[in-house]
Amino acid sequence: EVQLVESAGGLVQPGGSLRVSCAASGFSFNIYAMNWVRQAPGKGLEWVSSISGSDKRTYYADSVKGRFTISRDNSRNTLYLHMTRLRVEDTAIYYCAKDSETEAAAGWFDTWGQGTLVTVSS
Amino acid sequence: QSVLTQPASVSAAPGHKVTISCSGSSSNIENNYVSWYQQLPGTAPKLLIYDDHKRPSGIPDRFSGSKSGTSATLVITALQTGDEADYYCGTWDTGLSIHWVFGGGTKLTVL
Numbered sequence: 622e623v624q625l626v627e628s629a630g631g632l633v634q635p636g637g638s639l640r641v642s643c644a645a646s647g648f649s650f651n652i653y654a655m656n657w658v659r660q661a662p663g664k665g666l667e668w669v670s671s672i673s674g675s676d677k678r679t680y681y682a683d684s685v686k687g688r689f690t691i692s693r694d695n696s697r698n699t700l701y702l703h704m705t706r707l708r709v710e711d712t713a714i715y716y717c718a719k720d721s722e723t724e725a726a727a728g729w730f731d732t733w734g735q736g737t738l739v740t741v742s743s
Numbered sequence: 744q745s746v747l748t749q750p751a752s753v754s755a756a757p758g759h760k761v762t763i764s765c766s767g768s769s770s771n772i773e774n775n776y777v778s779w780y781q782q783l784p785g786t787a788p789k790l791l792i793y794d795d796h797k798r799p800s801g802i803p804d805r806f807s808g809s810k811s812g813t814s815a816t817l818v819i820t821a822l823q824t825g826d827e828a829d830y831y832c833g834t835w836d837t838g839l840s841i842h843w844v845f846g847g848g849t850k851l852t853v854l
Contacts, residue, residue: 668843726841729778733787
């Protein structure tokens with residue numbers, strides 16, 4: 622069974638940093654692209670970033686480009702999102718999602734984690 | 744303001760049919776596959792439709808998708824109270840830069 626389990630989020634002050642992770646199991650993690658999607662309280666889904674399976678090509682939403690970094694450790698079957706210069710508007714549930722394809726920007730999101738809440742507030 | 748436009752809400756009685764539209768452009772819907780996601784209250788989204796019209800294993804055939812030009816449509820027939828959820832369309836936008844786009848979401852109420 623494919624499973625994605627995000628690490629605990631947390632409360633961070635504006636301007637601070639936080640890294641969240643997503644532990645994957647039940648599939649060949651190193652092959653598939655992976656994604657982060659967020660959802661602000663009471664709002665819709667917003668794509669954050671994607672990373673390819675092998676060559677680790679990355680894509681970012683304009684709202685996070687230059688502040689967030691997506692990465693993966695295929696030896697640990699783990700996806701990361703390193704968030705810096707956090708803003709109040711980054712407050713959201715962050716979901717990791719497995720891609721259907723090996724390359725990012727090619728498929729759809731076939732399995733989602735349960736999400737982790739990141740709150741940016743002073 | 745979402746790149747893909749969906750109605751904010753739709754409603755229908757149990758047993759009836761609803762249609763949810765998703766309008767985009769040539770840089771997203773027209774030239775890339777559309778997928779649909781169902782988000783039940785308090786839960787993570789779940790894939791409902793991919794490649795415009797295909798259903799993952801376990802998704803009943805009451806759910807169907809289609810696409811024409813720059814618009815996509817999700818149809819749910821024989822509505823059940825358990826279908827009450829938010830529905831999102833999504834696809835890659837391969838215009839000036841490559842990025843994924845979601846619709847703003849449609850809240851389905853089964854009266």
